[in-house]
Amino acid sequence: MEFDRRVQIRVERKGQDTKAFGTGYLVAPRLVLTADHVLAADAEGRPGAVTVCQPDTGEQEYPATVRWRWRDQYVDAALLEIDADCRWPVPESLSDLVARPPQRYGRLIGTRSQPVTLTGFPRLQKDPCLGRLDEQLDGHIAPGTGALAGRYEITSTAPTLEGPTGGGTRWSGMSGAAVLADDGFGGDLLCGIVRHDRQADGGTRLTAIPISHLLSNEQGNPSAFCRLIAEHTGWEPVLEPIEPTCLLKPATADRDLDSPAALLRADTEAVAFHGRGEELADLHAWCTTGPAKAAIRVITGPGGQGKTRLARHLTDTLSRENWVTGHLRSDLTDDPPIDGRCPASPSG
Numbered sequence: 304m305e306f307d308r309r310v311q312i313r314v315e316r317k318g319q320d321t322k323a324f325g326t327g328y329l330v331a332p333r334l335v336l337t338a339d340h341v342l343a344a345d346a347e348g349r350p351g352a353v354t355v356c357q358p359d360t361g362e363q364e365y366p367a368t369v370r371w372r373w374r375d376q377y378v379d380a381a382l383l384e385i386d387a388d389c390r391w392p393v394p395e396s397l398s399d400l401v402a403r404p405p406q407r408y409g410r411l412i413g414t415r416s417q418p419v420t421l422t423g424f425p426r427l428q429k430d431p432c433l434g435r436l437d438e439q440l441d442g443h444i445a446p447g448t449g450a451l452a453g454r455y456e457i458t459s460t461a462p463t464l465e466g467p468t469g470g471g472t473r474w475s476g477m478s479g480a481a482v483l484a485d486d487g488f489g490g491d492l493l494c495g496i497v498r499h500d501r502q503a504d505g506g507t508r509l510t511a512i513p514i515s516h517l518l519s520n521e522q523g524n525p526s527a528f529c530r531l532i533a534e535h536t537g538w539e540p541v542l543e544p545i546e547p548t549c550l551l552k553p554a555t556a557d558r559d560l561d562s563p564a565a566l567l568r569a570d571t572e573a574v575a576f577h578g579r580g581e582e583l584a585d586l587h588a589w590c591t592t593g594p595a596k597a598a599i600r601v602i603t604g605p606g607g608q609g610k611t612r613l614a615r616h617l618t619d620t621l622s623r624e625n626w627v628t629g630h631l632r633s634d635l636t637d638d639p640p641i642d643g644r645c646p647a648s649p650s651g
Contacts, residue, residue, distance in 0.1 A: 304420055304491055305394070306422065307332075308337055309423065309424075309437065309481075310326070310329060310355050310356055311325075311326065311355050311357075311435060312327045312335070312341055312353065312356075312383070312479065313353070314342050314352070315353075316343050317345050317468035318401070320458075323351075324476050325341030325479040326341075326423030326477055326478065327479050327491070328481035330532060330535075331536045332398075333391060334335050334385075334394075334531070334532065334536075335383040335384075336382060336493075336496065337380070337478075338381065338478040338498055339378075340374065340379055340496065341373045341381070341479050342369065352366070352445040353369065353383060357392060358424075358437070359402070362434075363390055365389045365391050366389055366610055367384060367386065368381075368389045370531055372533050373517070376453070377452075377454070377516055377639065379512055380495070380512055381553070382531055382532075386413065400538070401537075403555075405538070407493070407541075407543060407555075408518060408532070408541065408543065409484055409514070409542065409545040409548065410494060410513060410515040410544065411444065411446050411484075411513075411545050412547075412627050413446065416446075417545060417546070418441065418442075418484070419441075419444055419482050420439065420440070420441050420483050420484075420491075421439070421477075421480045422438065422439040422440070422480060423479070423497065423606070424437055424477070425471065425473060425477040426467065427464045427465065429464070429530070431467075435636060440461065440507065441459065443459070444458075444494075444495075444511075446454065449510065453513070454498070454513065455482065455494070455511040455512075455513055455516055456509070456510055457507075457511055457512070458507065458508050459506055459507040460505070460520035461506070463572045472500045474475050477497050477500070478498060478499070479497060481493050483493035486549065488549060489550065492545055492548065494545060495511035495512055517529075518542050528540075540644075544627045552629070552633075554622075554629070555649065571577050579609070579616075580622075582613060583613070583617060583620070586600070586617050590617075613631070614634050617632065
């Protein structure tokens with residue numbers, strides 16, 4: 304988790320002296336992901352003036368504009384663009400968009416409980432002298448809880464404070480916080496956005512919107528959410544399976560090329576894929592129409608003929624069709640994991 308990406312969001316309420324408050328997470332240098340209900344829109348769906356504060360650098364509030372929002376039974380999310388001419392301090396963790404994507408995105412594919420981390424500015428950390436302080440929550444998502452409602456539910460038994468008296472719950476203000484899962488090498492995958500506090504009798508239970516809802520394709524094309532992130536970062540978001548992530552190469556390869564020869568790597572994708580229509584159609588049919596639940600297909604050929612690039616294009620296509628796809632790392636070993644870490648080198 305990058306602490307310099309968490310931000311505070313304040314929204315003017317029309318006809319009121321107090322402002323709505325929530326948490327956000329920077330997914331690009333000037334693009335904030337949050338929950339739509341944080342915007343406190345009026346009866347006509349229009350939010351008041353929005354500001355963003357990066358508390359790690361000070362208390363200054365910077366104006367922002369709502370660029371995208373979506374709220375329905377399953378989704379409650381928005382993207383805010385911080386104004387370009389306001390001298391916004393770009394976090395160090397987002398200073399380099401050339402070598403690698405600023406954020407990876409993931410979804411749960413199994414049934415086992417998954418540890419996650421989130422950080423934000425809930426009401427329980429409201430200090431009369433210091434204002435809203437931060438709170439990091441380590442919890443778990445049980446995929447079988449809330450699945451029928453299309454949501455994640457984050458539970459934790461860690462002790463918390465009741466917070467100051469008044470309206471709202473102790474977790475009010477945490478809405479919009481990013482839910483992050485460890486990738487096994489110290490990085491993380493953004494898998495959800497906090498939505499509501501279910502006010503559990505013991506411990507904590509928060510609901511979250513799966514990020515997969517936002518990355519869903521629109522008739523085979525990238526969603527508006529994806530297009531806006533790509534506009535700000537130069538990288539289109541790719542959804543990766545969380546549980547086996549330490550066994551797989553990142554879905555998007557780094558562009559930190561140390562020699563001109565690296566342009567020839569299949570994962571660099573220096574030029575757009577073209578041709579191989581017959582082979583792709585054959586492989587796609589093998590995946591989608593075959594009766595077997597598990598099958599293996601081997602493709603052979605001399606080096607440099609495009610075998611890996613063909614496989615990458617096939618998995619990209621299937622991923623857009625809601626398949627779970629991936630490419631095994633080349634540095635895996637038979638050693639057992641240590642402290643939950645993967646038996647592979649993080650640089651492989």
